[in-house]
Amino acid sequence: xxxxxxxxxxxxxxxxxxxxxxAKEPVKRQQQPPEGGWGWVVVGALFVVSCLVYGLIxxxxxxxxxxxQYFGETAQAVxxxxxxxxxxxxxxxxxxxxxxxxYGTRPIVMIGGLxxxxxxxxxxxxxxLTHLYLTMGLISGIGWAFIFTPTVGAVMQYxxxxxxxxxAIGFTxxxxxxxxxxxxxxxxxxxxxxxxxxxxxxxxxxxxxACGALIRPVTFxxxxxxxxxxxxxxxRLSVYFELPLLLQRPFLxxxxxxxxxNAGYFVPYVHLVAHSRTAGFSxxxxxxxxxxxxxxxxxxxxLSGWVSDLGRLxxxxxxxxxxxxxxxxxxxxxxxxxxxxxxxxxTSLAQGLCxxxxxxxxxxxxxxxxGMERMLGALGLLQLIESIGGLLGAPLSGWLxxxxxxxxxxxxxxxxxxxxxxxxxxxxxxxxxxxxxKAHSDAEGGTPMTEEPKEKS
Amino acid sequence: MRxxxxxxxxxxxxxxxxAATDPQITATPGDEVFPGNETSVTxxxxxxxxxxxxxxxxxxxxxxxxxxxxxxxxxxxxxxxIDKITNTAGGKYACVFDTQPQSIKEIEVKTPTHxxxxxxxxxxxENDKGVLTCVSHGYPLPLDWFWFKVTGxxxxxxxxxxxxxxxxxxxxxTILYVKxxxxxxxxxxxVCKGDNGLGMATGQIHLRVRSxxxxxWPFLGIVAEVIVLIAVIFIYEKKRKPDEVTDxxxxxxxxxxxxxxxxxxRQRNSN
Numbered sequence: 120x121x122x123x124x125x126x127x128x129x130x131x132x133x134x135x136x137x138x139x140x141x142a143k144e145p146v147k148r149q150q151q152p153p154e155g156g157w158g159w160v161v162v163g164a165l166f167v168v169s170c171l172v173y174g175l176i177x178x179x180x181x182x183x184x185x186x187x188q189y190f191g192e193t194a195q196a197v198x199x200x201x202x203x204x205x206x207x208x209x210x211x212x213x214x215x216x217x218x219x220x221x222y223g224t225r226p227i228v229m230i231g232g233l234x235x236x237x238x239x240x241x242x243x244x245x246x247x248l249t250h251l252y253l254t255m256g257l258i259s260g261i262g263w264a265f266i267f268t269p270t271v272g273a274v275m276q277y278x279x280x281x282x283x284x285x286x287a288i289g290f291t292x293x294x295x296x297x298x299x300x301x302x303x304x305x306x307x308x309x310x311x312x313x314x315x316x317x318x319x320x321x322x323x324x325x326x327x328x329a330c331g332a333l334i335r336p337v338t339f340x341x342x343x344x345x346x347x348x349x350x351x352x353x354x355r356l357s358v359y360f361e362l363p364l365l366l367q368r369p370f371l372x373x374x375x376x377x378x379x380x381n382a383g384y385f386v387p388y389v390h391l392v393a394h395s396r397t398a399g400f401s402x403x404x405x406x407x408x409x410x411x412x413x414x415x416x417x418x419x420x421x422l423s424g425w426v427s428d429l430g431r432l433x434x435x436x437x438x439x440x441x442x443x444x445x446x447x448x449x450x451x452x453x454x455x456x457x458x459x460x461x462x463x464x465x466t467s468l469a470q471g472l473c474x475x476x477x478x479x480x481x482x483x484x485x486x487x488x489x490g491m492e493r494m495l496g497a498l499g500l501l502q503l504i505e506s507i508g509g510l511l512g513a514p515l516s517g518w519l520x521x522x523x524x525x526x527x528x529x530x531x532x533x534x535x536x537x538x539x540x541x542x543x544x545x546x547x548x549x550x551x552x553x554x555x556x557k558a559h560s561d562a563e564g565g566t567p568m569t570e571e572p573k574e575k576s
Numbered sequence: 577m578r579x580x581x582x583x584x585x586x587x588x589x590x591x592x593x594x595a596a597t598d599p600q601i602t603a604t605p606g607d608e609v610f611p612g613n614e615t616s617v618t619x620x621x622x623x624x625x626x627x628x629x630x631x632x633x634x635x636x637x638x639x640x641x642x643x644x645x646x647x648x649x650x651x652x653x654x655x656x657x658i659d660k661i662t663n664t665a666g667g668k669y670a671c672v673f674d675t676q677p678q679s680i681k682e683i684e685v686k687t688p689t690h691x692x693x694x695x696x697x698x699x700x701x702e703n704d705k706g707v708l709t710c711v712s713h714g715y716p717l718p719l720d721w722f723w724f725k726v727t728g729x730x731x732x733x734x735x736x737x738x739x740x741x742x743x744x745x746x747x748x749x750t751i752l753y754v755k756x757x758x759x760x761x762x763x764x765x766x767v768c769k770g771d772n773g774l775g776m777a778t779g780q781i782h783l784r785v786r787s788x789x790x791x792x793w794p795f796l797g798i799v800a801e802v803i804v805l806i807a808v809i810f811i812y813e814k815k816r817k818p819d820e821v822t823d824x825x826x827x828x829x830x831x832x833x834x835x836x837x838x839x840x841x842r843q844r845n846s847n
Contacts (some may be wrong), residue, residue: 313699328802329806333809492630
């Protein structure tokens, strides 16, 4: 049954391709993403971007010790710096993708690189914690928004068949750099004091401007043939921001799903150390659990990307599967801890693997749901929507810990959110079919959606 | 008259109740314990005149119950051993007997002063302010803190409130601010001393002063590298595919069409 449908789909695509070639209308965008070739360079850009955005954020802890002492503030007040930075990154994502729709991805990412570098350079001259909030938090955060989601979108535009693997390889930057950056930042602090170290980090962040330069345009700025050039500003803005997506059921369903994912996903990162210390394990044992989980996280990303691209199961099904497993392992974590150090370690490793595995899929699935044309805007909006999950999950888990006295309730809650999100994913339209359904936007006569070919590579 | 009689009876009853719930608990080795150089110490409580039958007992430290110290039974004595005397062993311990109402006796375990630098080496920038911190984790906490600067073989006392130095102290920590750091004069070792009445303890911090410009050179190096990278990327792009950059659709369209044709041929042959 399958080979026949595959061939039919291939012929259909080739016919429409021929039509596009012979038709007199200007082609809005390329029909086939250029798998491989320059695409892998863009993956390299995504790798560097992951390092310099999320890897950097994860390793800022060593600076916080200095800030607490120098400014005489509490650890909680200092931790607001990263909270503001991450919040800006998610809040300004829709704006970033809208600007990309208007002007193209390359200039936006380059501007983002400049902003993130500028934030750290200005931070090196700070005389109060508020200055750090404004520079490292606000300015760099907006820079990260202009960089991260557009680069992810660019990689997705370059790949169809190997999309998950490309994303996975790109994201390994986060894990690998957090291993390297911690000792590096410590060295910078000791050699140059925190002001000098921040200045150098600003310079390092400027490398992301070069990453932006690497993103050669594949698709062009969103064609305005559909909406009249002279139509009102509001309607043009709504097209750039992809606001009509907010009214579509598939998008909203997926938005709800990733909000739930986000509510549970970060709990292990925040609470695992404290949980293992409370269970009575030593500092070294706890640190080892974290490092080992970091390794399985990286492995999970690459594994998931490679397996997904083999094409046995649809991406949505893989995502559902991995999030289901992650939810179960999160629920199992408190139980595993009761089984001693070995139990904690195994459940933790499994949880790390599933966490890493779902990360590339969460992004790679988006074109399946909204179509390639709207993918960039959708990514931006989703970043904003999922921030609600993050804002909900972290304080809730902390409150559960304070009221129940142990972290078991927090992990149970995280597992519950993951399972809930997994269940919501099953309600996506066309979930039960083996073939990828046409995305909503295609019904309006847009370009045919690129699909997952089932032939083996 | 009846009112007066009622009042007297009431006050006698109250006095009786108060007197009845005043248990005598003897603490060993005493109300205040100074472990000093010993490696372990055993605290003991022995209750007489319990207000009600004893159901059990447990120990607390600084208000929090200590795990695994709960015993059940009518034992009028209870013991708690502190196996390892470190600076954290000190505190306000209490034995609690489960009676109606609870009978509690507090025992203070006082260890010698504990002083530790927050960070053993500090780095500051020229003309910036340097911050040196010492903390104490022990009981009792120091009443007095002192700072000294090591010059040669001797220690020079640092006075609070000058243009150069400011000291802010609380029992748990002391902070020395050195303003307008000078690379030659202010670099070196600083000593903090604290005394909680049971002896003086010291901590040493090494302060390094870095030039403001020190980080500037690597920074400029990185900026130069970024500019070179961007220039190379754009020049490479212009040289490699000039038509792709200037004119968009046509070449790409022909590429994709070629791909389509190839794929079709492959498909038909294979099937």
